[in-house]
Amino acid sequence: xxxxxxxREGVDCLFGYPGGVTIPFYDVLYDHPLRHVLVRHEExxxxxxxxxxxxxxxxxxxxxxxxxxxxxxxxxxxxxxMDSIPVVAITGQxxxxxxxxxxxxxxxxxxxxxxxxxxxxxVKRLEDLAQTxxxxxxxxxxxxxxxxxxxxxxxxxxxxxxxxxxxxxxxxGYRVFTEGHTGQVRRAAQLVQEAQRPLVYGGGGxxxxxxxxxxxxxxxxxxxxxxxxxxxxxxxxxEHPNFISMPGMHGSYxxxxxxxxxxxxxxxxxxxxxxxxxxxxxxxxxxxxIHVDIDPAxxxxxxxxxxxxxxxVKRVLVKLNKLLAESGNAPDETLRAARRAWWHRIxxxxxxxxxxxxxxxxxxxxxxxxxxxxxxxxxxxxVASDVGQHQMWxxxxxxxxxxxxxxxxxxxxxxxxxxxxxxxxxxxxPDKLVFAIVGxxxxxxxxxxxxxxxxxxxxxxxxxxxxxxxxxxRQWQTLFYNNRLSAVELxxxxxxxxxxxxxxxxxxxxDKPWELAPALEEAVAEPGPYLxxxxxxxxxxxxxxxxxxxxxxxxxxxxxxxxxxxxx
Amino acid sequence: xxxVISLLLENKPGALMRVTGLLxxxxxxxxxxxxxxxxxxxxxRMTIVVDVDSVQRQxxxxxxxxxxxxxQATDLTDSPAVVRELVLVRIRMPQESRTxxxxxxxxxxxxxxxxxxxxxxxxxxxxxxxxxxxIDVMNSYGEIEVTRSGAxxxxxxxxxxxxxxxxxxxxxxxxxxx
Numbered sequence: 001x002x003x004x005x006x007x008r009e010g011v012d013c014l015f016g017y018p019g020g021v022t023i024p025f026y027d028v029l030y031d032h033p034l035r036h037v038l039v040r041h042e043e044x045x046x047x048x049x050x051x052x053x054x055x056x057x058x059x060x061x062x063x064x065x066x067x068x069x070x071x072x073x074x075x076x077x078x079x080x081x082m083d084s085i086p087v088v089a090i091t092g093q094x095x096x097x098x099x100x101x102x103x104x105x106x107x108x109x110x111x112x113x114x115x116x117x118x119x120x121x122x123v124k125r126l127e128d129l130a131q132t133x134x135x136x137x138x139x140x141x142x143x144x145x146x147x148x149x150x151x152x153x154x155x156x157x158x159x160x161x162x163x164x165x166x167x168x169x170x171x172x173g174y175r176v177f178t179e180g181h182t183g184q185v186r187r188a189a190q191l192v193q194e195a196q197r198p199l200v201y202g203g204g205g206x207x208x209x210x211x212x213x214x215x216x217x218x219x220x221x222x223x224x225x226x227x228x229x230x231x232x233x234x235x236x237x238x239e240h241p242n243f244i245s246m247p248g249m250h251g252s253y254x255x256x257x258x259x260x261x262x263x264x265x266x267x268x269x270x271x272x273x274x275x276x277x278x279x280x281x282x283x284x285x286x287x288x289x290i291h292v293d294i295d296p297a298x299x300x301x302x303x304x305x306x307x308x309x310x311x312x313v314k315r316v317l318v319k320l321n322k323l324l325a326e327s328g329n330a331p332d333e334t335l336r337a338a339r340r341a342w343w344h345r346i347x348x349x350x351x352x353x354x355x356x357x358x359x360x361x362x363x364x365x366x367x368x369x370x371x372x373x374x375x376x377x378x379x380x381x382x383v384a385s386d387v388g389q390h391q392m393w394x395x396x397x398x399x400x401x402x403x404x405x406x407x408x409x410x411x412x413x414x415x416x417x418x419x420x421x422x423x424x425x426x427x428x429x430p431d432k433l434v435f436a437i438v439g440x441x442x443x444x445x446x447x448x449x450x451x452x453x454x455x456x457x458x459x460x461x462x463x464x465x466x467x468x469x470x471x472x473x474r475q476w477q478t479l480f481y482n483n484r485l486s487a488v489e490l491x492x493x494x495x496x497x498x499x500x501x502x503x504x505x506x507x508x509x510x511d512k513p514w515e516l517a518p519a520l521e522e523a524v525a526e527p528g529p530y531l532x533x534x535x536x537x538x539x540x541x542x543x544x545x546x547x548x549x550x551x552x553x554x555x556x557x558x559x560x561x562x563x564x565x566x567x568x
Numbered sequence: 569x570x571x572v573i574s575l576l577l578e579n580k581p582g583a584l585m586r587v588t589g590l591l592x593x594x595x596x597x598x599x600x601x602x603x604x605x606x607x608x609x610x611x612x613r614m615t616i617v618v619d620v621d622s623v624q625r626q627x628x629x630x631x632x633x634x635x636x637x638x639x640q641a642t643d644l645t646d647s648p649a650v651v652r653e654l655v656l657v658r659i660r661m662p663q664e665s666r667t668x669x670x671x672x673x674x675x676x677x678x679x680x681x682x683x684x685x686x687x688x689x690x691x692x693x694x695x696x697x698x699x700x701x702x703i704d705v706m707n708s709y710g711e712i713e714v715t716r717s718g719a720x721x722x723x724x725x726x727x728x729x730x731x732x733x734x735x736x737x738x739x740x741x742x743x744x745x746x
Contacts, residue, residue, distance in 0.1 A: 111582075
């Protein structure tokens with residue numbers, strides 16, 4: 001019955017790991033066409049489901065057994081929660097009679113996952129199963145998307161029953177606001193027309209709402225400069241002339257200066273995250289704020305907006321565009337001059353301090369690596385990143401000309417995300433070139449999944465940016481802790497040629513800058529998986545950097561004077 | 569400051585946990601919480617008093633409204649509402665103060681529910697602040713033990729009378745699925 005529900009929800013692929021209580025479910029899968037991908041750790045099942053969802057916008061599905069299976073899922077669930085990714089997780093639970101008896105592999109999954117999910121369920125009766133599964137998919141995918149977990153007891157999984165068509169969903173406490181208040185939208189349109197220094201600040205909501213087209217129309221109609229957060233990259237093509245770049249802690253000088261100096265901030269599907277805003281009091285201090293979000297709780301959470309609009313970004317943008325296109329208000333000459341001056345300043349900031357592609361003749365610089373990946377991708381490849389320095393450099397330097405190409409753990413920042421997310425994405429988009437850009441730390445958290453990649457023949461190109469350290473922590477220790485490098489050295493990294501060979505695919509180690517381009521081209525030309533270990537300079541830091549707790553204007557643009565290491 | 573929230577929620581397993589979990593997760597401290605069924609057995613009414621700074625008050629309500637089992641969260645702090653609490657006091661005092669204690673209890677509208685040679689058990693209802701005074705007064709006469717119910721509140725301003733909570737009619741599945 002469970003499988004029937006999944007098929008009716010349009011699920012074509014799920015990621016999971018079986019166990020004692022889920023055997024009845026797997027017994028049905030044995031001769032069912034529904035594709036199950038066996039991962040090597042449940043956490044990666046959740047990440048892969050996220051990768052699938054992030055690459056398509058459809059609900060990703062993962063499943064695990066009771067007890068340890070379910071607890072292993074939690075990191076992926078919280079990750080999906082923080083980034084608003086629609087995922088349905090199905091877990092097995094011990095037989096309902098045994099619940100509460102500390103049975104073998106029993107854990108309070110319902111209780112444990114309450115704060116990890118948008119909503120969760122425990123199903124103890126077969127007659128509730130279909131209703132619950134359909135509700136779970138509806139809740140996960142609607143409104144502000146998120147993960148939903150359904151815990152199903154073994155007796156329910158084992159029971160035989162005929163699928164009864166579910167005709168209605170009964171969720172009296174669940175409301176989704178999509179339309180956006182017309183009066184507020186009109187006020188917003190007016191502000192957009194009157195602003196001298198407007199700026200669009202778009203985030204993950206652009207991707208979730210599938211509104212890249214409307215966003216492009218919007219910035220073109222009113223000729224607005226736009227910054228996109230880490231979660232929003234691809235929402236407006238990186239090559240679009242109105243796109244500035246990513247703002248925030250490691251955002252560009254131009255993006256952060258534009259935020260600090262704008263007089264109107266048009267916030268679309270963003271949550272004013274601390275990694276973007278820096279010190280809130282210094283964030284866009286001169287700006288009026290229009291905030292559009294589907295989640296009413298986000299509006300006014302960190303910054304009180306002047307024009308709050310609760311609604312689906314897509315529908316609001318459609319309305320806004322219509323208003324802007326219809327109003328014949330030609331801006332007067334003063335306003336046009338102010339807008340021209342504003343664009344001029346932005347272009348100047350961009351010129352003064354662009355993201356630097358640092359290269360060297362003797363060593364591979366991490367920025368050089370990202371620039372080469374960018375050249376090969378041409379803004380078209382799917383890039384799943386892990387978390388850390390490589391993530392920031394990739395976000396800065398790799399172009400994304402469409403939404404759903406950049407898959408990155410933004411809110412939670414889960415290491416070990418990159419490779420399983422790439423697996424999910426490659427299953428979702430078999431036609432696409434998929435890179436997994438990971439650090440040497442995160443890679444070692446995901447090594448088990450090399451087996452999943454090998455056994456499914458997934459042509460993922462894994463690029464390890466290997467600096468021999470947990471680079472981001474090392475950077476903070478260097479900059480803020482007197483260069484006392486504590487527990488960040490990762491020696492004992494495996495030989496990837498042998499490692500890849502052990503799994504039956506190709507791998508290569510490179511450390512010379514002239515090898516970089518040919519090696520990447522070889523990797524992409526390879527029909528199967530490829531593991532590339534790129535040894536980069538170990539002590540590079542990501543710049544610009546806004547130190548935690550500082551205002552965006554106080555960003556550090558380059559390396560400080562060397563800090564002496566105190567004698568031990 | 570103290571904020572009084574009235575919640576209407578589905579009477580389902582885990583619903584209470586979602587509310588209390590949300591409060592602790594977001595760092596709000598619960599002063600009191602009461603919950604019981606409404607006329608509709610599928611719904612419960614909960615009154616929560618939380619200690620939050622005034623900036624966060626809206627945020628608490630919004631987060632509560634996001635919970636899928638919560639039908640409605642209302643802030644009753646500044647709107648016209650009746651807030652009442654029940655207190656049970658056991659008092660042990662010298663024989664000579666018995667009459668005085670009874671007099672005091674009467675002033676606060678208290679009712680003796682048990683009497684023994686050692687003392688009384690008194691119940692009183694009222695405004696939480698008044699009950700605090702009542703407890704102080706009782707304390708001045710002897711040794712006391714106190715149980716408070718936590719605040720119960722009912723809004724007086726609601727546009728619709730919430731005695732019979734409106735349960736939205738079931739929506740056709742097709743309307744949910746795009």
